Amino acid sequence: MIKLLLNRIVVLFITFIGITVITFVVINISPGKPQDMMDMSTRISFEAKQRLVKLYGLDKPLHIRYFNWFLRVIRLDFGTSFKDDKPVLKKISERLPATLLLNILSLGIIFFVGCTIGILSAMYQNKFFDKLTTIVVFLGYSIPRYWLAILCMIVFGIKLNWLPISGLRSVNWEYLPFVGKIWDILKHLILPVAISSFSGLAGLARYVRGSMIEQLNCEYIKFALSKGTQRKKVVFYHAFRNVLIPVVTILGLSLPDLIGGGFIFETIFAYPGMGRLGYEAIMARDYPLIMGIGTITAALTLLGNFIADIVYVYVDPRVRYK
């Protein structure tokens, strides 16, 4: 088992290097240069621009630049932003908690709500509840998330004025009492979390339903019932323990989608997370910041996958004891 995990670590590390190389190359061959932004500004002199180009080695060949970047990154030096000269690491760490909050909440909701809906529709197969969720799930699959986000902002934010539609705090947040502060943040989180988890939730619910039906038809279920075990326990314990195995993998796989989607998603909601920072960095061709965010994102995703691997080994004894 230790060997298995060591194996995974090596594979993940190679993947990680691969991702940074690809990000680096894509950034550099995509049209637009960091100097362009400054070109538009007449206040920056040609000499200043040249200094910048030298400083960041923008005139060196690509592989040398990557190599230099890599050497700095292993010392945890991500450089400073082109835009305001702040250290990249500091800019990211300011935004990271909000993104983690959003993603962990979304993952939690996807897991709990998705599993609950899936199990219930399996138990009440082809009944009203099942049919209703089938339709909702279908919508969840087919509606583009960004379109849905804007629709919800219009309906719940503007028309009904129930929920705030941007940011994470109200302007008067500082002056609210403690409970009010938490409630304010929660209100801001409802729409982003609901919408970012919607399609993942729909997919998972569908999957859990199918997997649950399959498990409930297994002989061990009949045996458990024949022992006098209550149906509830048979479903939520015996069968669900087995459904959990693929669910862990699916959650692990949905992580990149969630984090990747964050770039546009956080921008729509003006959410103060790493995704929006990344979006702005891309627009400004802020190479060090893009690379920093790309690296951290890749590391987080791979870490998530690694955790999924460990949990997977834990929930499936057939992997644990070969």
Added chain:
Amino acid sequence: MNSKLVLEITDFETAFYIKPKDKYLFALREINFELYKAQKIAFVGESGSGKTTLANAILQLNPNNVTTYFGNIIFYPQKENCSICLDKYSIVTTEEHYDENTQTTSYDIHTLDEELLNHIRGNHISMIFQDPFTALNPVLRVGEQISEVILNHNLNITKKEVYDKVIELLSKVELPEPHIIYKKYPHQLSGGQIQRVCIAIALANIPEILIADEPTTALDATLKHTILSLLTHLVGSFSTSLILITHDINLVKNYVDYVYILYAGEIIESGLTKQIFYNPLHPYTKLLMSCSVDKTKKGQKLPVIPYELPDLTDQDFIYEKCIFLNRCPQRNNRCETKKPQLYSIKGQKVKCLLYEK
């Protein structure tokens, strides 16, 4: 047999609704039999004859497209002082269920609610299944799966007592090193070992009835008899009644007292084991005997019974004609005219017009 009656099935009939065809499949018809305390009986029939459906029906475990039930499955609990049977459910002690003359309690399993059913399952009536590799939950330890059946039916029991009981059961089913087996997962055990674990689970609460649905079909030839001997030995030591279900008639010869031959959902012959083996009456039973591996000489091809089981959705046929008609080598003109009943011949019963008096 003058010992106590444990189970009595009368005029039992069950059908599956087949939705795509909008038809009923009459899986079991005219089932009548009795089971006495410590008696061992066998149901023998080829695949599709309704053996599993019958076993499931007794514990109400059939898939939920089972729609119609006729007849009764009357169970007579034998456990004295079973508090749940006596107090908690007044239903079982009302006059309806209590017979003054014989001083026995009984109830129809069909009428029980989920709670009382759960009380019966694994406690009064247990079951073991055909395929050992799918019978246990793959993600739970063997010990936990045995503990479960004990905990289900013993409310005030300590962890230590449960553990000790599991270990005792594991040694009773002759598994070496029970402490190690306790911690194993099903995939770490062999088919024979799992079947022993299943026997341990089924007998944990010393039930009145054990239903074994093809318990050895998936096992190696050498193991079959070892497991069956163990099973019948344990059942005997607990005075548990056994319903052994199999498609292999030769397997039951040394293990049971009474044999029922099931064909396409009907009992077509029944008798004491030696009657069935030395004097089979029904043309189907005779064919079954001649088809067996034991009677076939080396190098010779195994004989097979030609044609297939009748269509069980065809009501006109199954309720009007002899169920074995299309395959019977001894049929005559009279066979087309009516459906045979069970005729008694020296205690042996046979459903064939050749024996009509």
